[in-house]
Amino acid sequence: MPVPDVPLAAVTASAYRIPTDAPESDGTFAWDATTLVLVQAQAGGHTGIGYSYTDAAAATLVNGSLAALLRGRDALATGTRWSDMVAAVRNVGCNGIAAMAISAVDAALWDLKGKLLDVPVIDLLGGAARPAIPAYGSGGFTSYDEATLQRQLAGWAAQGLAYVKMKVGRDPARDPQRVRAAREAIGPGVQLFVDANGGYTRKKALALAALFAEADVRWFEEPVSSEDVAGLRLVRDRAPAGMDIAAGEYGWRPSDFRRLLQGGAVDVLQADATRCGGLTGFLRAAALADAFGIALSSHCAPALHVAACCCAPTAVHLEWFHDHVRIERMLFDGAPEPVGGLLAPDRARSGLGLVFRAADAREYVL
Secondary structure (H helix, E strand, O other): OOOOOOEOOEEEEEEEEEEEEEEEEOOOOEEEEEEEEEEEEEEOOEEEEEEEEOOOHHHHHHHHHHHHHHOOOEOOOHHHHHHHHHHHOOOOOOOHHHHHHHHHHHHHHHHHHHHHHOOEHHHHOOOOOOOOEEEEEEOOOOOOOHHHHHHHHHHHHHOOOOEEEEEOOOOOOOHHHHHHHHHHHHOOOOEEEEEOOOOOOHHHHHHHHHHHHOOOEEEEEOOOOOOOHHHHHHHHHHOOOOOEEEEOOOOOOHHHHHHHHHOOOOOEEEEOOOOOOHHHHHHHHHHHHHHHOOEEEEOOOHHHHHHHHHHOOOEEEEEEEHHHHHHHHHHEEOOOOOEOOEEOOOOOOOEOOOEEOHHHHHHHEO
């Protein structure tokens, strides 16, 4: 018997600007606050929540054309609602702000669907390929002094995380020493990752890859811009053995991931559900990674990704990003915590398992 439609009563978005606990920077950008756009979707007496880390302009788009488009339509038809939204932003462009607005709405719809059916999102996504997924500690900002860098990475290692990542690319002359300091702090038993955020030229990336290998760096993320598919392929082909090249966090649409995979640009494909169209878009990226036989890792927003990563066939880990971990602990009940280096969804909670603490967020409202 067909399941009856559950019409959406309302879709609303709000934006919050949360200062960082210290200045943060990577190879190509610096910031002192992070904006979270939260979407609430209401139907059948339940409210689903989703979010993206983006500009407040995404909330304007949700509260305007996307809310009007979705109101009265079936909340359970998440795939159709995703297609509706993608079609609706054709003339404003489906990358950037529009993609992140759609991402937050899509996550809210999946959360709402889980609450309406009283099941966790991990079951809606088809069930787990694994019960838990490794998390890798991520931070090590270029704005940190060496002592702060060592303290943060060593702290994650002490918590049982098997992988930690630091930022490089702002000062290439200092990067080898910073990487050596990181290795000294975490010891030989933890894998060390570096992320240049596209901050190097091709030749500089290759030269530094050789130096980073001396500290047993196993992951080199965006050694050159992710727009430079040929450059990523060059670095991947010539990087030292045992060093994976990763990119994909700026993939907005399935075609962006296909371009990286067809170009042979990565050993590990990254996807970010807060940018690539929510959980629906993330699943499409995961399917492409599976089709190409390439490992997958999620970018940032760990509370949003844990269920999807447990379901994705080639997922190897998710990013335990300092900035977003802090915000999710501050503003959500139910945000997962790693146990023995692994993150698992709470299957006793329906939907995404998150509850937004509006009172705690009030001081950050934009």
